Amino acid sequence: MSDREKNIKNTEYASLEGMSFKLRKMEHIQNQRNHWELRLQFMESHMILVAASGQGWLTIDGKFTELRQGSVYVCLPGQLVEAAAHSFDERGFYHMRFDVMEDDGSSVHTMQIINRNSPFPVKGELVVTSPVSINALCESICQCLLDENHLNRFRGQILFQEMLHTILQNALHAQGNDSEAALEYVKGYMEQHYQQELTIDHLAKVAGMSTRHFMRLFKKRHGCGAIDYLAIFRIKQAQQLMRIGGQNRLRDIARHVGYHDDIYFRRKFKQISGVPPAAFMKNSSQKIVAYNASNIGQLIALQVNPSAAPADHPWTDYYKRKYHMNALLPLSSNVLIKREEIRLASPDFIIGVDTLVPADEQAMLKEIAPAYFVPWKDNDWRIHLRLVAQFLDKTAAAEAWLEAYDRKALFVSEQVKPAFKNDSLLILRITGERYHALGSRSLGTVFYDDLQLTPPRGVDRLKEDQQLTQAQLADFDADRLLLIVDEDSLSQASWRTLMNSEQWRSLKAVRNNRVDFLPSYPWVEYSAFIHELMLDEALKLWRDRA
Structure with a gap:
């Protein structure tokens, strides 16, 4: 980390000396039967989630994250947050609300609760180096807060400060490597301003680095150059517009995602997607059924949004949340009902797995629409993808995806x-x-x-x-x-x-x-x-x- 970057970090953390922290609420959800949910809301206080066990998801300002054991999640006032978690063991899941108060600088040293524009230097997901230590602190805090002894409850507040110190230490260590904080900020900046003309020189200024230093660090951190990352993000936005449908012309889509040269947009689109934009738009109107759960992951890799998928598999709900696919048809686990649902949906193609669909059912599905059942046992996942792509005439898209996967x-x-x-x-x-x-x-x-x-x-x-x-x-x-x-x-x-x-x-x-x-x-x-x-x-x- 450069001296300048160290000074930035020292400034951010120096502001902590003028802050005070008060734990207001703490929930410890345990055991298999429990379920925790946070309805969609603008946060009015600071929040910490500690995923000691269980499974779930979290959206912060529209960004979806799958909750992962061993991680801590920090949300700040003003952020739009929704979350749910379940399947806890005795370690449980911790939900904390706390206030951050700042010295107003007056002679009487009064403190003001911060409800907006929080200076708290950590937000989002943090993978801690010792989940066991965080879990142990959470357990001790809970025990203290439930104690009738006022002194022990006060000790719970002290332990909460210790937990904040541990979280901040972990965040400082993570941010100190290869200017991660500055690079992550620039990545977010590109995703917010992708419609504008962005140059390497401008992005380097946003990061506070020389152009050469920024280019080297960004590629080291993200595996591709900043302009390449921007191009991939723009093309993904264009693909999303094409999937939605409507009367958008290619030229209008190109302008919307930041390209004013139509020929360059087409060339870049084909380079990243594997197919020309016109072909992608045409294919996006096709209705393709993922008959078995594993087919969802194959179709997404081929840049296909399935029109229907099994309702009893977590992937279906995950997919609807992550990709905002409200039109996705959840298919019944009852074979007869499932077949009728598919028939009424009038799909263009059906993709399944040969070992999971009996031969007589395969024959009846082929009467509804052209169907392909992936030969599972004798082939690996790469061949599975290529076979599905060959059936759907998406071989170029499959090879582009595999090439990108190997680089990643x-x-x-x-x-x-x-x-x-x-x-x-x-x-x-x-x-x-x-x-x-x-x-x-x-x-x-x-x-x-x-x-x-x-x-x-x-x-x-x-x-x-x-x-x-x-x-x-x-x-x-x-x-x-x-x-x-x-x-x-x-x-x-x-x-x-x-x-x-x-x-x-x-x-x-x-x-x-x-x-x-x-x-x-x-x-x-x-x-x-x-x-x-x-x-x-x-x-x-x-x-x-x-």
Whole structure:
């Protein structure tokens, strides 16, 4: 970090000396049966969410985030926030509201509660270096606040200050690496002003850096140049307009997303999307059914918004929230009803999985519309994507996506290497009473093949999942552990049993605080788009945690 950047950070954190903090409300939601929800609202106070366990989602000013165990989320007054969470174990989920008060500078040193334009230097998601420490502080704060003793309740406020200190320390460490704060600000600036003419020189000034220094740091941080990032974002906005439909002309769409040269816009669109904009617009009007859940991730990678998808799968709801697809038809789990729903929808194409749809059902679906059932067992996820693309005449789009994925995987691999060094990683999934080490045709494909991380000894890379016992966990001697626990009550009970066992506490990864968590859905899906999302999760989990 340059001296200038250090001065900026010191100024931001120096303002803390003139602030006071008061915890007003704290909820601790525990156990499988509980569900927590925050209705859409403009925040009137500061809020912290600590995802010690469970699953859920959060939107801040329209930006969607999947809640992740081990992370802390800070929301400021004035932000438009909505959230929900569920599937908690005894660690629970913590929801805190607190006031930030600032000295007004008067001789009597009165304090003013800040309800807008908060100077609090942290907001959004923060991956903390020690989730266990944050969870322990939250538990202690809860106990103190419930105590009838006034002195103990006062101690709860002191512990809250300690928790804020820990959060701010983590944020300062993260922001100090490669000018992350300035680069993230510029990235957000581009996303807000993408319709304007933006140059490298102007963006460098926004970042407060020399042009050459900004170009080098941005590419190092994000894996592509700033202008390339801007182009990708603009084309995504253009694609969204095309999917909505209407009478928008290509020229009008180009102008809207910041391009005044129609020929350049068409060339850039084809370069990024793999298809010309006119063909994309034509294809966007097609109604394509994702008959099975895994087909959703294939179609999204091909830049297709499915017109219908299974209602009983978390991906469908996730997809509707993330992509604002209110017109997406949720399909029944009853085969007869599902087929009739598809018939009434009059789709152009149906995509399914051969092993999940009986032959007689496949035949009846083909009477409704041209249908393709992906040959699953004998092919990997890349071939699955290419086969679907071939059927839909989207081969160019598939190859463009795969090329971008490989570039991103190489970039992420380089970013997480400092954290891992030579550490081995065990990917453990708890399903019911069973423990599985994930290998081929699973998340192991992303971590072991694409990111080149090292599996611990004993992991059979040829198996999709390798069943093991609680006692065998120590035999793997893994340096790091990535844990996935299914949502059902039996799986959660198995996790609680494991967590409270001496065998768990004796594991090297547990002793060294090298345990990270993922929710079971959508991450366990074996599809193209899920794997790309997993690359983003790997960055959140391990970048800057060396």
